[in-house]
Amino acid sequence: MHKVAIALLLSATAVQAQNVNAYSDVTILPGHMTASGQYLAGVQITMAQGWKTYWRQPGEGGLPPVFDWSGSSNVTSATVEWPVPEVFDTYGLRSLGYHDSVVFPILFDMSDPQADARLRLSLDYGLCSDICIPAHAEASALLPAGQVHNAEELARARRDTTRQASGLVADCAVVPAADAWRLDATVRADHPLERDLVAVFETADPNLWIGTPDAVEQGDGLLFSAPMEWFGDGAFALSREDMRITLISSGRSAVELTGC
Known part of the structure; x- marks a missing residue:
């Protein structure tokens, strides 16, 4: 592996990136202010042929991307909008992610929306082909106040993100299963499902692992059953109101709901 330094010039905006692997490039895409007063930018990961990277919940293999913006100036917070992932089934293991290229839309809150901002990104992420490796990249970009860049590309990336569900309800139960636990979630809708x-369950508790669920039809809905393991000390309690459930369709669209 070797270090690659890339300097891109996007109009009047300088973007720099350093990547410590030969299989991907990471670039910040400057954007523009939104009607809500947040600045929309993007992070693009471009991968060599045959390589993939991962979603926020990578499934049974892989590492999720971790975005660190702590070195930035005139930025108070950053929110990632996650593109709908592909579902990969490899050797009986299911993972969720992206191949070739992906753009993550990022919404930034700024201390002074009328002033320039300097983004500095430290990104840890996973890459997988015949082998899987942890990867790291650093990138920076100047966001000039009042300018518009990459509007069409960022709008397209936002259209491909997960949407909040409407007309869906979910009921969850934790049941004993052999020497472990199982999560059963019944999802019903006011329209045909x-x-x-593909269902993905996420909890805020880092010590609680929820595996890949199986799905069966149940009345007017679907029953998803997933193995659970608790890696903390003592007993555990599932915070059902904080459970995030994402439903991914075969057509690469996805909706999510919180609470069950």
Whole structure:
């Protein structure tokens, strides 16, 4: 592996990136202010042929991307809008992520929206082909106040993100299963549900692991059953109101709901 230094010039905006692997490039895409008063930018990961990277919940393999903006100036917070992932089934293991290229839209709150901002990104992420490796990249970009860049590309990336569900309800239960636990979630809708939906369960507790669920039809809904493991000390309690459920369709669209 070797270090690659890339300097890009986007109009009047300088973007610099350093990547410590030969299989991907990471670039910040400057954007523009939104009607809500936040600045929209993007982070693009471009991968060599045959390589993939991962979603926020990578599934049964891989590492999720971790965005660190702490070195930035005139930035108070950053929110990632996650593109809908592909579902990869490899050797009986399911993972969620992206191949070739992906743009993550990022919304920034600024201390002074009328002033320039300097973004400095430290990104840890996973890459996988025949082998899987942890990767790291650093990138920076100047965001000039009042300018517009990459509007069409960022708008397209936002259209491909997960949407909040409407007309869906979920009921969850934790049940004993052999020497472990199982999460059963019944999802119902006010419209027909696709029978090949892939469900992903996420909890804020880092010590609670929820595996890949199986799905069966149950009345007017779908029952998803997933193995659970607790890696903390003592007993655990599932915070059902904080459970995030994402349903991914075969057509690469996705909706999510919180609470069950």
